[in-house]
Amino acid sequence: MKALTSTIAAAILATLPLAAVAETPQRGGTLSWAIIAEPPTYDCHATGTFAVMQRVAPHYSTLMKFEPGNYPNIVGDLAASWDVSPDSLTYTFKLHPNVKFHDGTVLTSADLKATYDRIINPPDGIVSNRQASFTKVASVEAPDPLTVVFKMKEVDASMMTNFASPWNCVYSAARLKQDPNFPAKNIMGTGPFKFVEHVAGSHWTGERFADYFRKGRPYLDGFRSVTMTSAARVNALAGGQIDAEFRGFSPTERDRIVRALGKDANVLQESWLLHMIITFNTERKPFDDPRVRKALSLALDRWGGSTSLSKISLLGAPGGLVRPGSEWSASPKDMEKWPGYGRDMAANRAEAKRLLKEAGQENLTLTLMDRNIAPYVTAGIFAIDQWRQIGVKVEHKQVELASWYALQNSGDFEVFVDSFTQFSDDPSNVLYKYASHDRSPVAVHRAIDRELDQLFAEQARTADKAKRLELIRKFENRAMEQAYSVPLLWWQRIVVMNDRVKGWTMSPTHMIYQDLGDVWLAGSR
Numbered sequence: 351m352k353a354l355t356s357t358i359a360a361a362i363l364a365t366l367p368l369a370a371v372a373e374t375p376q377r378g379g380t381l382s383w384a385i386i387a388e389p390p391t392y393d394c395h396a397t398g399t400f401a402v403m404q405r406v407a408p409h410y411s412t413l414m415k416f417e418p419g420n421y422p423n424i425v426g427d428l429a430a431s432w433d434v435s436p437d438s439l440t441y442t443f444k445l446h447p448n449v450k451f452h453d454g455t456v457l458t459s460a461d462l463k464a465t466y467d468r469i470i471n472p473p474d475g476i477v478s479n480r481q482a483s484f485t486k487v488a489s490v491e492a493p494d495p496l497t498v499v500f501k502m503k504e505v506d507a508s509m510m511t512n513f514a515s516p517w518n519c520v521y522s523a524a525r526l527k528q529d530p531n532f533p534a535k536n537i538m539g540t541g542p543f544k545f546v547e548h549v550a551g552s553h554w555t556g557e558r559f560a561d562y563f564r565k566g567r568p569y570l571d572g573f574r575s576v577t578m579t580s581a582a583r584v585n586a587l588a589g590g591q592i593d594a595e596f597r598g599f600s601p602t603e604r605d606r607i608v609r610a611l612g613k614d615a616n617v618l619q620e621s622w623l624l625h626m627i628i629t630f631n632t633e634r635k636p637f638d639d640p641r642v643r644k645a646l647s648l649a650l651d652r653w654g655g656s657t658s659l660s661k662i663s664l665l666g667a668p669g670g671l672v673r674p675g676s677e678w679s680a681s682p683k684d685m686e687k688w689p690g691y692g693r694d695m696a697a698n699r700a701e702a703k704r705l706l707k708e709a710g711q712e713n714l715t716l717t718l719m720d721r722n723i724a725p726y727v728t729a730g731i732f733a734i735d736q737w738r739q740i741g742v743k744v745e746h747k748q749v750e751l752a753s754w755y756a757l758q759n760s761g762d763f764e765v766f767v768d769s770f771t772q773f774s775d776d777p778s779n780v781l782y783k784y785a786s787h788d789r790s791p792v793a794v795h796r797a798i799d800r801e802l803d804q805l806f807a808e809q810a811r812t813a814d815k816a817k818r819l820e821l822i823r824k825f826e827n828r829a830m831e832q833a834y835s836v837p838l839l840w841w842q843r844i845v846v847m848n849d850r851v852k853g854w855t856m857s858p859t860h861m862i863y864q865d866l867g868d869v870w871l872a873g874s875r
Contacts, residue, residue, distance in 0.1 A: 373852060373872070375569050375852065375853060375868075375870040376569065376870050376871065376872060376873070377569050377571075377870070378569075378570070378571050378871070379570055379571060379870075379871035380570065380571055380572045380573060380574055381570050381572075381573040381574070381593055381594070381851065381866065381869060381871060382573070382574045382576060382591070382592045382593050382594075383573070383574075383575055383576070383592055383593055383594040383595060383596060384575075384576050384577075384578050384582075384583035384586055384587065384592050384594075384595040385400075385401065385404055385405065385575050385576070385577060385578075385595070385596075385597070386401075386577075386578065386579060386580050386583060386597070387399065387400070387401035387577075388401060388550060388551065388577060389401045389402040389405055389406075389548075390402070391534050392406060392533060392534055392535060392536065392537055393477075393531075393533040393534040394406055394410065394516075394517050394518070394519035394533070395468065395469055395472075395476075395477070395478050395479065395480055395517065395518075395519070395533070396476070396477040396478065396479060396534065397477075397479060398479055398517070398771075400597060400860050400861060403516060403517070403861050403864060404575070404596055404597075404860070404864050405548075405554050405575055406519065406537060406539075407516060407541070407864035407865045407866075408541055408542060408543040408556050408568075408573060408864070408865050408866045408867070409452070409537050409538075409539045409541045409543055409544070409545050409556060410519035410520060410539035410540065410541045410865075411427050411428050411449070411519075411520055411539060411540045411541050411563075411865075412427045412428065412513075412514070412515070412516060412518050412519065412520060413426075413427060413428050413429050413443060413462060413498075413513050413518060413520065414426055414427055414429055414432075414510065414513040414514040415427040415514050415516070415862070416514055416774070416857070416862050416863070418855040418863055418868060419855050421855075421857045421858065421862070422511075422677075422774055422775060422776075424510050424511065424513075424514045426443075428445050428446060428449060428457070428462070428520060428540070429443040429444065429445060429446075430444050430445060430446045431443075431444045432444065434510075437505075438502070438505045438506075438509075438813065439501065439502040439504075439505065440499065440500070440501055440502065441499070441500040441502070441509065441513075442497065442498075442499050442500075443462075443497070443498050443499075443500075444496055444497055445457070445458075445459060445462070445496045445497070445498065446563055447496060448563065449540050449563040450540060450561045450563065451522050451538060451539065451540050452538050452539060452540070452544045452545070452559060453522075453538060454561075455522065455524065457520070457522075457540055458492070458495040458496070459492035459493075459494065459495055459496060459497055459498040460492050460495070460523045461520055461521065461522055461523045462490070462492065462498040462520060463490045463491070463492040463498060463523070464521065464522075464523035464526050464527070465518070465519075465520045465521050465523075465526075466484070466487075466490045466498075466500075466518075467490055468521070468526060468530065469481060469484060469518065470484045470485075470487055470490070473530045475530070475531065476530050476531060479517070480512075480515065480517050480518060482782070482790075482791075483508075483512040483515065483778075483779075484512060486502055486503050486504050486505075486506040486509075487500055487501070487502060487503070488501045488502060488503045489501045504811060505811045505813065506778075506810060506811065507778070507809070507810055507811060507812055507813050507818065508776045508777070508778040508779070508810060511774050511776040511778075511779070514774070515773055515774075516773055516861055516862050516864070517773065517861075519533070519539060520539065520540065521533055521538075521539070522538060525538060540562075540563065541559065541562070541865055541867070542558070542559055542562045542564070542567055542568035542865055542866065542867035543556035543557060543558060543559055543568060543570075543572065543573065543866065544556060544557050544558075544559045546572070550577075551577055552576070552577060553574055553575060553576050553577065554574075554575040554577075555572060555573065555574050555575070556572055556573050557571065557572040558570060558571050558572055562867070564867065567867045567868065568866060568867045568868075568869070569853070569868070569869065569870035569871075570866065570869060570870060570871065573866055576592060580723075583595050584599070584603050584606060584607060587607050587611075587846060587847070587848070588606060588607045588610035588611065589610070590611075590848070593847060593848045593850065593851050593871070594845075594847035594848065594851050594854070595845070595846070595847070596845065596854075596860060596864065597845075597860045598622065598664065598841075598842075598843045598844050598845055598860065599844050599845070599846055600662070600663055600664050600724070600725070600844070601660070601661060601662060601663070601844065602662060603846075604617060604844050604846050607846045608846065611848065611849075613849070614848055614849050614850070615846060615848070615849065616846070616847050616848070616849040616851070617844065617845070617846050618844075618845045618846075618856040619842065619843065619844050619845075620842075620843045620856055620857065620858050621666060621667060621673060621674060621675050621840060621841075621842060621843070621858055622664075622666070622673075622771075622840065622841035622842055622843035622858060622859070622860075623673050623771055623772055623773075623774070623775060623780075623858045623859040624769065624770070624771040624840070624841040624843075624859075624860075625669065625673070625769065625770060625771075625837050625838070625839065625840040625841060626665060626725070626726070626729045626767065626768070626769055626837070626838040626839050626840075626841070627767075627768035627769060627770060627783075627835050627836065627837055627838060628646070628647070628650070628733060628765060628766075628767065628768065628835070628836050628838055629758070629765070629766055629768040629794060629795050629834070629835040630643050630646075630764075630765050630795060630833070630834060630835070631761060631763050631764055631765070631795070631796055632795050632796050632797040632834055633761060633796045634763075634764055636709060636710075636711050636714070637764060637765065639709050639711075640831075640832055640833060641705040641706070641708060641709040642705070642706065642709050642711055642714070643832070643833035643834065643836075644689050644702075644705055644831070644833045645701075645702040645703075645705040645706045645709075645711075645740070646702070646737060646742070646765075646833075647689050647690035647830075647833045647836045648689050648690045648698045648699065648701055648702040648705070649690070649698065649699055649702045649736050649737055649739065649740045649742075650690050650733060650736045650836075650838060651695050651698075651736060652668035652690065652691060652838065652839060653668055653691075653693055654695070655668075655732055655736075655838075655839060656668050656839055659725075659728060659729075659732060659839065660842060662728075663724060663725040663728045664724070664725045664841045664842060664844075665725050665728060665729060665838075665839040665840075665841060665842070666839060666840050666841055666842030667839065667840050667842070668685065668691065668837075668839060668840070669685070669837060669839075669840045670684075670685055670688070670826045670830070670837060671780060671781055671783070671784055671825070671826050671829060671837065672775060672777060672780055672781075672822065672826075673775050673780070673840060673858060674840055676775040676858070677775065678775055678776075678777050678819065678822060680823065680826060684823065687827075688826070688827070688830040688831075689830055689831065689833065690830075690836065691830075699739060699740050702740045703740050703741065706740065706741075706742075712741065713741070714741075714742045714743070715742070715743040715744070715745075716742065716743075716744055716745070716764050716765055717744070717745045717747050717763075717764050717765070718730055718733065718734060718744050718745070718746055718747065718764075718765050718766065718767065719747050719749065719754070719757055719758075719763045719764075719765070719766035719767070720746060720747065720748045720749070720754075720766065720767040721748070721749065721750075721751060721754045721767065722748040722749060722750060723751075725841070726767050726769070727748060729767050729838055729839070730746055730748070730767045731746070732838075733767070733838065734746055754766075758794045759794065761794075761796055767838075768794070768835060770783045770792065771859065771860075771861070772859070772861075773859055773861040773862055774859065774862075775858070777809055777810075777818065777822050778806075778809070778810045781806055781809070781822070781825055782806075783835070784802065784825075784829045784834070784835060785799075785802055785803055785806050786798045786799050786800070786802060786803050789803055789806075793834075793835070794835075795834035795835045797832070797834040799828070799832060799834070801828055802825060802828055802829060802832075805821055805824050805825040805828065806825060808821050809821035809822055809825065843856075843858065843860065849872075850871050850872040850873055851869065851871060851872075852869070852870050852871070852872055853868040853869045853870050854866075854868070854869050855868070
């Protein structure tokens, strides 16, 4: 974690006592925090939006999880211990005893089996967004009440990461037997907080679960998640009506809140596992021609754009298909070899013009589809200005979120400002976006590339890190040359909260560390 940016934030933090990190947690109080979107479902397995995750995470447990304060290390949640066979084809987990659901029933391995069977082979009418992560699992077995065993069809180098996904909420087997769709409209888990109520457009509340299996947790009496607009959350945090917002603010929003809160502001900054992408519809002419796609990527000054846009927006560093700064990312030297990443923009744009002329598209016009919110609009305006410099004329079409999804999924677009986020930096999680359209539902470029698919499969079963890195670089090199979808800039995550909020862990993703079990409020009593 990198603490703080901006002179104003640094000055404030310099006044904070170093001993704060060793403070003794206090019990009591209700954490009030903001969120800007309503959940389309309550079912963790069926969706990927933070609007669900950040609300439901306090109510559920998972088999494994990312260790707070030590991302990306993985530790047990419901699992007390585990063992992986020498051939990596059998995973055996021993569960904590006497874990209770919020209805008082005791969790057993049958609940884990029912949960993962639902993820891996969802019943008719049940959506499983996590199904692709577990395709290599042959069976889930529950040989005794506290043991669950996963048998693999083949080696999966990402398996422990998949088990640590925050989306694998563990459900009650009894409730699922009564109604497989029970989690879509009901909350009943083993997490630190019991569900109280959800009033759409207003709030979501939870109260401390007294029988939570981690003794002494949670510290809070409860939490209140308030639904509000993006502008309202800034005003509410600056005015002290809420304690936190866990997704992120722009630099200008950050500075406004810091000025208002003064010494009570706590600012945390990290690179974000979320990036802006330019995606081409490879089924539409002339974007079926790699020369055209490559030319448009070459014209984008990512290094210069990062310098200017990071000061005013959520857009941050240039990077490849893997988050810059992660253990799997390409170095700047590696990146500079890719089309559109060389630092000599005059040479890049000359080559872009040459490619367009060779493709018969020197007078290219296109329509850029975009979401009508920041920083999507910011990214779109930047791309349009870059393409203008190689003679490309662009119509900027800005649409609401529902239309944005509908148009990309139907293929009714030429080029659009795309984005992608995941819960971890694991290569299989993030490269999935760039695989063939028929192998990945999130690869909306509509291209089929079996070379990329083969490289993806090879890296997924390669346990040796050095060899896996070589395969990832080969995948990136191929993806950048073909330019079906190309990264523009990665986001920067800036979280601001009232300094009385303690025990919360910053990370590169807004999908983990949201169960609030370790969070407490200073001066709550």
